Amino acid sequence: MTERSFATTPEVLRIGNCSGFYGDRFSAMREMLDGGALDVLTGDYLAELTMLILGRDRMKDPELGYAKTFLRQAEECLGLAVERGVRIVVNAGGLNPAGLAGKLREVAASLDVPVRCAHVEGDDLTARTEELGLGEPLTANAYLGGWGIARCLAEGADVVVTGRVTDAALVTGPAAAHFGWARTDYDELAGAVVAGHVIECGTQATGGNFSFFTEIADLTRPGFPIAEIAGDGSSVITKHPGTGGAVTVDTVTAQLMYEVDTARYAGPDVTTRLDTVALEQHGPDRVGIRGVVGEPPPPSLKVSLNSIGGYRNEVEFVLTGLDIHAKAELAREQLEAGLVKRPREMTWTLARTDAVDADTQERASATLRCVVRDPDADVVGRSFANVAVELALASYPGCHLTSVPRSGSVYGAFAPGFVDSAAVPHRAVLADGATVDIEPIRDTRALADVAEPELPEPLPTESTRHEPLGVVAAARSGDKGGNANVGVWVRTDDEWRWLVHTLTVERLRSLLPEIADLPVTRAVLPNLRAVNFVVEGVLGDGAASQARFDPQAKALGEWLRSRRVPVPEELIP
Incomplete structure (x- = not known):
């Protein structure tokens, strides 16, 4: 050859x-x-x-x-x-x-x-x-x-x-x-x-x-x-x-x-x-x-390490028009009361996507999502799905589902x-x-934390406007097992002087309330004008467990960019 x-x-x-x-x-x-x-x-x-x-x-x-x-x-x-x-x-x-x-x-x-x-x-x-x-x-x-x-x-x-x-x-x-x-x-x-x-x-x-x-x-x-x-x-x-x-x-x-x-x-x-x-x-x-x-x-x-975590199912109710919270509460009470056995995990999420005086029915609607998990497939299978379907004529006005729930499906757990x-x-x-x-490497060194580098002087600011973080900063996020990372960076030295002093762990928690009680660490990367945050446990047992709306944290950074912070006027494009 x-x-x-x-x-x-x-x-x-x-x-x-x-x-x-x-x-x-x-x-x-x-x-x-x-x-x-x-x-x-x-x-x-x-x-x-x-x-x-x-x-x-x-x-x-x-x-x-x-x-x-x-x-x-x-x-x-x-x-x-x-x-x-x-x-x-x-x-x-x-x-x-x-x-x-x-x-x-x-x-x-x-x-x-x-x-x-x-x-x-x-x-x-x-x-x-x-x-x-x-x-x-x-x-x-x-x-x-x-x-x-x-x-x-x-x-x-x-x-x-x-x-x-x-x-x-x-x-x-x-x-x-x-x-x-x-x-x-x-x-x-x-x-x-x-x-x-x-x-x-x-x-x-x-x-x-x-x-x-x-x-x-x-x-x-x-x-x-x-x-x-x-x-x-x-x-x-x-x-x-x-x-x-x-x-x-x-x-x-x-x-x-x-x-x-x-x-x-x-x-x-x-x-x-x-x-x-x-x-x-x-x-x-x-x-x-x-x-x-x-x-x-x-x-x-x-x-x-990947394991079978159990079985999951979900149902999503559509809530339209007035009294959204009251409708959501009724659906929740009825579904939970109708279950023969309560699943090990039961998570409810109300997404207020509805607009006031909306010009289309879809824009007038919110969604209520219920996700259930259990080691027993039967607990989250047809018995759960049937209870949700049976509410069609017995619940809040306008009750309907985005789709008919099916049998429970296997979900994975990563560690x-x-x-x-x-x-x-x-x-x-x-x-x-x-x-x-291939010989194992002999020269090894235990990992140690990197001391935070000396930070630049804060940017002097005379006036600010409440604007989305993303008018100045870019972000990228993703999954690391059950953890998520959010990296944020800017393009100029003045933006960096503002970002590194503004986007602290405490500020991140206040901007993203879903992570407020979770351990968060920050790494400062001056060469890239970037800060990187690791949020522990936000993804549960990893992406396969589908523990949250965005199971791989792909859009966590974009949510952060949409949040409003005081931005110096001279940095606003």
């Missing part, structure tokens, strides 16, 4: 992304391969919720447990990738990377495409949970780093599929292999982690889910991002020419603020100091990342675990079937 070089330009490795989640744009793989030069194409298919979905797939069929859409993308694009000399690295193996690698070889053979396929395994700890003190979850997967990927690529693999690795490992592995980095090249590895974090969620780096989206000329079909990584770990984030969206300091900052916690971003290969990241616009759709400092990783690996990194096998299974054990 003819050897192909790892990169077209040895000084720079061009790594593109074609998937930010299981269900992302199917055509993105072909778009990235057709759109311009690439050396490596990555795809992130896994999330905490996805691992639960794959776990249920595996319960039905032990040969499943991987992201099936990747296999269909490969059927369409594998020949093109080989023709263009692009290596593919994806975590689509999920709970069964060996199974996916085998299926991929079958696809390659059917297409008569010569492909060397390798995989990385060892993350699945499900059979060892009792031994490791992790309880009895449905799935238990440790977050591996990039060194197994690096070894597979160094040994000539064209395609590497993995199980649960960190999202950034899809970038650090290829970069380490290409540049020959050592395990202790922490600054270089940390730079690649930041680049990987920026591109891992696909179009979120090119204008998707972006607070200032109205400033982007064309968001019809944003292009997927590319990281051009240099040997010192610095990078440039860009996208293929002619694609939609934009790459700016703000779109990159937005993704840097996604699903992070403190200024120390811990991973299995390196702890990345987010407070050292410096961004610079290098031209249209080109943002440079430099100055990233890395430290030894912590001695333990995070483990994703993080931690195990000593030496207790987790990390294996590279090469294209020829040989297995190579």
Whole structure:
């Protein structure tokens, strides 16, 4: 078989992304391969919720447990990738990377495409949970780093599929292999982690889910991002020419603020100091990342633990016109009185979406939502649904439901675990079937809090106006298990002097009453003119438990931006 070089330009490795989640744009793989030069194409298919979905797939069929859409993308694009000399690295193996690698070889053979396929395994700890003190979850997967990927690529693999690795490992592995980095090249590895974090969620780096989206000329079909990584770990984030969206300091900052916690971003290969990241616009759709400092990783690996939490159901009443609160109270009293057995959890939410003197019936209506959870499917199944339906002719005037409730459905529960990194096998299974054990890292350092940096002087203010926070600030939020993060940043030094003294933990709690009683921490990131908040417990047992209206906290930041605060008049656009 003819050897192909790892990169077209040895000084720079061009790594593109074609998937930010299981269900992302199917055509993105072909778009990235057709759109311009690439050396490596990555795809992130896994999330905490996805691992639960794959776990249920595996319960039905032990040969499943991987992201099936990747296999269909490969059927369409594998020949093109080989023709263009692009290596593919994806975590689509999920709970069964060996199974996916085998299926991929079958696809390659059917297409008569010569492909060397390798995989990385060892993350699945499900059979060892009792031994490791992790309880009895449905799935238990440790977050591996990039060194197994690096070894597979160094040994000539064209395609590497993995199980649960960190999202950034899809970038650090290829970069380490290409540049020959050592395990202790922490600054270089940390730079690649930041680049990987920026591109891992696909179009979120090119204008998707972006607070200032109205400033982007064309968001019809944003292009997927590319990281051009240099040997010192610095990078440039860009996208293929002619694609939609934009790459700016703000779109990159937005993704840097996604699903992070403190200024120390811990991973299995390196702890990345987010407070050292410096961004610079290098031209249209080109943002440079430099100055990233890395430290030894912590001695333990995070483990994703997914379990079946129980069963849930919900009903949503429509309340129209006058006496909304009285109507809601009547519906609640009647439903609860009609239940034979009260579910373990019962949550009511009244959304006052109604307007006074509305010109349409829909604008005159509010909704009352009841969500129930219980270990017993029968308690939240037909017996619950029937009580709600039976109120149709016996309740408040105008009573109707948005839809007829069905049988209860299973919901998942996520919990993080931690195990000593030496207790987790990390294996590279090469294209020829040989297995190579990846040594656990020896140089580790326990995580410690980062002291808050010296803050700039507050902005002198003569007059203010009550305006939405979002007239000045952008935000990005997301889920971290049962926790949520909200990152907020501004663009100018004067805005930063105002924001860092204004948006404190206490102010955040007052602006978002739903989190007022929860633990909240703040990290200050001056290089990005950003503050990041972590709200503990707001998502219950994680996204799969659907504990709140926005189960993954995707819009928590936009709610915050809509809240009014005293803004200095000189900062108001």
